[in-house]
Amino acid sequence: MQRLSRRAVLIGGLGLGAGALTACSTRGGRGSGSAALGPVSAATPSPGQTVVEKSLSAKPTTIDLGGPKVATWAYGDTLPGPLIRATAGDFLRLTLDNQLPDDTSIHWHGIRLHNAADGVPGMTQDPVKPGQKFVYEFTAPDPGTYFFHPHVGVQLDRGLYAPLIIDDPREPGGYDAEWVVVLDDWVDGTGRTPDEVLKQLIAAGGSASPSSSGGMGGMGGMGGMDHGAMGSSTGAQPWGDAGDVTYPHFLLNGKVPAAPETFAAKPGQKVRLRIINAASDTIFTVALGGHKMTITHTDGHPVVPQEVSALYMGMGERYDAIVTLGEGVFPLVARPFAKTSGGQALGLIRTGAGTAPGPDITPAELGGQVLIGSQLQPAESAKLPAKSPDATVQLNLEGSMQPYHWAINGAPFGKNTPLTVKAGQRLRINVMNMTMMTHPLHLHGHTFALPSGLRKDTVLLGPMEQLPIDLDADNAGKWAVHCHNIYHAEAGMMIGLNYVS
Ligand code: C2O
Ligand code: CU
Numbered sequence: 428m429q430r431l432s433r434r435a436v437l438i439g440g441l442g443l444g445a446g447a448l449t450a451c452s453t454r455g456g457r458g459s460g461s462a463a464l465g466p467v468s469a470a471t472p473s474p475g476q477t478v479v480e481k482s483l484s485a486k487p488t489t490i491d492l493g494g495p496k497v498a499t500w501a502y503g504d505t506l507p508g509p510l511i512r513a514t515a516g517d518f519l520r521l522t523l524d525n526q527l528p529d530d531t532s533i534h535w536h537g538i539r540l541h542n543a544a545d546g547v548p549g550m551t552q553d554p555v556k557p558g559q560k561f562v563y564e565f566t567a568p569d570p571g572t573y574f575f576h577p578h579v580g581v582q583l584d585r586g587l588y589a590p591l592i593i594d595d596p597r598e599p600g601g602y603d604a605e606w607v608v609v610l611d612d613w614v615d616g617t618g619r620t621p622d623e624v625l626k627q628l629i630a631a632g633g634s635a636s637p638s639s640s641g642g643m644g645g646m647g648g649m650g651g652m653d654h655g656a657m658g659s660s661t662g663a664q665p666w667g668d669a670g671d672v673t674y675p676h677f678l679l680n681g682k683v684p685a686a687p688e689t690f691a692a693k694p695g696q697k698v699r700l701r702i703i704n705a706a707s708d709t710i711f712t713v714a715l716g717g718h719k720m721t722i723t724h725t726d727g728h729p730v731v732p733q734e735v736s737a738l739y740m741g742m743g744e745r746y747d748a749i750v751t752l753g754e755g756v757f758p759l760v761a762r763p764f765a766k767t768s769g770g771q772a773l774g775l776i777r778t779g780a781g782t783a784p785g786p787d788i789t790p791a792e793l794g795g796q797v798l799i800g801s802q803l804q805p806a807e808s809a810k811l812p813a814k815s816p817d818a819t820v821q822l823n824l825e826g827s828m829q830p831y832h833w834a835i836n837g838a839p840f841g842k843n844t845p846l847t848v849k850a851g852q853r854l855r856i857n858v859m860n861m862t863m864m865t866h867p868l869h870l871h872g873h874t875f876a877l878p879s880g881l882r883k884d885t886v887l888l889g890p891m892e893q894l895p896i897d898l899d900a901d902n903a904g905k906w907a908v909h910c911h912n913i914y915h916a917e918a919g920m921m922i923g924l925n926y927v928s
Contacts, residue, residue: 470541470543470544470564470565471564472518472566473518476516476517476518476566477513477514477516477517477518478517478518478519478520479511479512479513479517479518479519479520480519480520480521480522481509481511481519481520481521481522482521482522482524483502483503483508483509483521483522483523483524483533483589484502484503484524484526485500485501485502485523485524485525485526485527485531485577485587486500486501486503486526486527487499487500487526487527487528488500488501488503488504488586489616490504490505490506490586490616490681492506492613492676492678492681492682492683492686493681493682493683493685493686493687494683494685494686495617495676495683496616497613497615497616497617498615498616499585499586499615499616500527500582500585500586500587500615501585501586501587502586502587502588502589505681506586506678506681507574507586507588507589507590507609507611507680507681507705508586508587508588508589509589510589510590510591510592510607511575511589511590511591511592512591512592512593512594513567513592513593513594514570514593514594514595514596515567515568515569515570515593515594515595515596516566516567516568516596517566517567517593518564518565518566519563519564519565519566519567520562520563520564521533521562521563521564522560522561522562522563523555523560523561523562523563524560525555525556525557525558525559525560525561526557526558527557528557529557529579529580529582530548530554530555530556530557530579531554531555531577531579531582531587532546532547532548532552532554532555532561532577532578532579533546533561533563533575533576533577533578534546534547534575534576534577534578534871535563535565535573535575535591536573536574536575536576536591536743536869536884537571537573537574537726537727537745537874537884537885538565538567538568538569538573538591538593539568539569539872539873539874539902540565540566540567540568540872541565541902541904542872542902542903542904542905542906543904544563544564544565545871545872545904545906545907546563546577546578547578547871547907548578548579550905550906550907550923551904551905554579567591567593569593569727570593570594570595570596570598570727571592571593571724571726571727571728571745572590572592572607572701572702572703572724572726572727572745572746572747573590573591573592573593573727573745574588574589574590574591574609574703574705574745575588575589575591576588576705578907580621580622580917581621581622581624581625581707581913581914581917582621583705583707583913584612584614584615584621584624584707584708584913584914585615585620585621586615586681588609588611588705589609590607590609590701590703592607592701593727601697602696602697602698602699602749603692603693603696603697603698604690604692604696604697604698604699605698605699605700605701606690606698606699606700606701607680607701607703608679608680608700608701608702608703608759608774609679609680609681609702609703609705610677610678610679610702610703610704610705610706610709610711610713610740610761610772611677611678611681611705611706611772612670612672612674612676612677612678612706612707612708612709612763612769613674613675613676613677613678614672614674614675614676617675617676621707621913624672624914625914625917625918628671628672628828628831628914628918629830629831629918631829631831632827632828632829632830632831632832665739665799665889666710666739666764666765666865666887666889666890667765667863667864667865667889667890668765668863668864668865669709669710669764669765669766669864669865670708670709670710670763670764670765670766670912671708671828671912671914671915672707672708672914673766673768673769674708674709674763674766674768674769675768675769676769676770677706677709677711677761677763677769677770677771677772678772679759679761679772679773679774680774682774683770683786684770684771684772684773684786684787685786687773687774687775687783687786688774688775689774689775689776689777689783690759690774690775690776690777691777691778692752692776692777692778693752693778694752694753694754694778694779695751695752696751696752696778697749697750697751697752698749698750698751698752698776699723699747699748699749700720700747700748700749700750700759701745701747702740702745702746702747702748703745704740704741704742704743704744704745705742706742707742707912707913707914708742708912708913708914709742709763709764709766710739710740710741710742710763710764710765710865710867710887711739711740711761711762711763711764711772712737712738712739712740712761712762712764712793712797713737713738713739713740713746713759713760713761713762714736714737714738714759714760714762714790714792714793715750715757715758715759715760715776715790715792716757716758716759716760716784716788716790716791716792717753717755717757717790717792718750718751718752718753718757718792719734719735719736719750719792720734720735720736720738720748720749720750721733721734721735721748721749721750722734722735722738722746722747722748722798722800722803723747723748723749724745724746724747725744725745725746725747725800725803725881725883726744726745726874726882726883726884726885727745727874727884728805728806728809728874728881728882728883729805729806729808729809730803730804730805730806730809730881731803731804731805731806732749733798733803733804735748735796735797735798736792736793736795736796736797737792737793737795737796737797737798738797738798738799738800739764739797739798739799739800739887740761740800741800741865741867741885741886741887741911742867742885742911742912742913743867743869743884743885743911744800744867744883744885744886744887746800752776752778753778754778754779755777755778755779755780755781756775756776756777756778756779756781756782756783756784757775757776757777757778757784758773758774758775758776758784758788758790759773759774759775759776760772760773760788760789760790760793761773762789762793770786770787771786771787773786773788799887800883800886800887801877801879801881801883801886801887801894802879803881804879804880804881805876805879805880805881805882809880809881809882810876810880810882811853811876811880811882811897811899814853815853816852816853816854816855816897817849817851817852817853817854818848818849818852818853818854818855819854819855819856819857820846820847820848820854820855820856820857821836821856821857821859822835822836822846822856822857822858822859822868822908822922823835823836823837823859823861824858824859824860824861824862824866824868824888824910824920825837825861825862826862826915826918826919826920827862828864831918832918832919833910833915833916833918833919833920834919834920835908835909835919835920835921835922836922838919839918839919839920839921840909840916840919840920840921840922840923841919842919843922845905845922845923845924845925846908846922846923846924846925847924847925847926847927848900848924848925848926848927849900849926849927849928850900850901850903850926850928851900851901852899852900853897853898853899853900854897854898854899854900855895855896855897856875856895856896856897856898856908857893857895858888858893858894858895858896859892859893860888860889860890860891860892860893861891862890862891863890863891864890865887865888865889865890866887866888866910866911866912866915866920867885867886867887867888867910867911867912868885868886868887868888868908868909868910868911869884869885869908869909869910869911870884870885870896870898870906870908870924871906871907871908871924872902872904872906873898873899873900873901873902873906874898875896875897875898876896876897876898877894877896878894878895885911900926903926904926905923905924905925905926906923906924906925907921907922907923907924908921908922908923908924909921909922
């Protein structure tokens with residue numbers, strides 16, 4: 428996985444206005460992904476703890492993407508849904524009001540919370556039925572850039588996602604503005620729903636029984652080869668054939684590139700970008716025209732600051748970057764990796780006069796080296812204490828496009844055997860991607876360390892890549908581990924991680 432490669436593209440933005448973000452608190456938040464990540468706190472607030480409350484209505488609505496109007500499901504009437512913001516150590520009480528014609532739930536992606544608030548029906552709660560409410564109560568222990576989405580079916584590929592930002596009470600800030608940038612691939616309401624997309628993927632894969640193990644495991648039935656021209660013309664390194672779905676639109680903060688969100692600032696100002704890939708099936712290459720970006724965090728955890736021209740972002744990953752702005756109008760581009768239709772996602776940063784670049788702009792930065800996030804180095808404070816693993820388990824990502832089967836360890840979720848761990852162990856998960864596609868692997872309830880010490884909760888594994896990841900088993904419960912391609916996850920590329928005594 429050690430390649431900085433050529434193709435690139437990507438963007439992001441969600442303007443939250445300027446202003447120093449120097450929160451203060453005497454609570455002693457557990458802080459910046461430090462090695463001393465504290466215990467996950469309970470389901471009730473402690474005396475003196477700040478409580479942040481919010482209600483979210485999941486409902487059918489019509490969204491204007493900046494031209495195209497689409498019927499979809501969203502949290503309220505905006506896309507992305509409403510930002511939730513708190514300070515590390517705060518207690519969150521978030522009420523989901525299900526006005527959808529379907530079961531739903533909310534998963535707080537990346538947050539180390541107690542098991543009952545994790546939002547995975549069948550593992551941590553019953554599904555929230557139409558007309559019902561469910562209250563999620565948890566402490567957000569660690570600062571960082573997160574988001575939330577349902578954990579039911581392929582609902583993530585509708586409009587059901589929104590950013591969740593946890594501020595660091597100990598961070599000095601040191602920038603003039605902060606913009607949240609949420610990237611997405613969009614199909615809902617354009618002639619087919621995500622549920623129909625999944626049905627079509629399964630139908631196109633042939634009629635083999637989903638319980639058959641043919642094509643799984645080992646090297647058989649590699650998905651990547653079946654995409655024909657799309658894969659071969661634009662796939663290549665490092666991610667091979669990276670997606671299954673053809674999308675008509677790519678969005679930055681809910682808008683198509685013809686009507687981009689515009690962020691205003693002054694030349695010379697320093698801006699923190701918090702970029703979230705909320706897409707279901709799309710790896711983006713992100714670049715800001717005319718600028719280098721200094722990556723400071725990934726998945727909430729601080730890294731040794733790294734200047735890049737462009738970076739790859741897998742589904743479910745987050746990156747924070749600092750940029751010092753020049754004068755003019757600049758494109759923030761998120762270009763879908765290995766997809767040849769649907770254009771790209773775009774935002775604009777305006778600090779002066781000038782003509783806005785068009786929707787198809789290709790910033791020079793996309794043609795240079797592109798950072799592969801797993802090559803970042805961890806900040807000292809983000810490292811796990813040195814320790815050799817107490818236990819090791821194998822996790823094989825398996826499957827194929829034809830038939831459309833995805834699995835972990837020999838069988839789809841529900842038929843595979845959950846991984847187990849004992850509280851207190853340092854667990855090594857030996858992840859092996861046995862397919863010719865790239866998969867963003869996501870772990871609930873914990874963060875893990877790569878061999879470099881880099882701390883993440885979602886990591887891209889390229890075709891046939893092997894990667895050991897280590898975690899400290901400090902959060903008892905039943906947790907999901909899965910590919911964050913929502914179609915792969917729903918087709919079975921998921922497994923449990925259960926605490927046992
Ligand atoms: Cu964002 Cu289980 O996922
Ligand atoms: Cu996958």
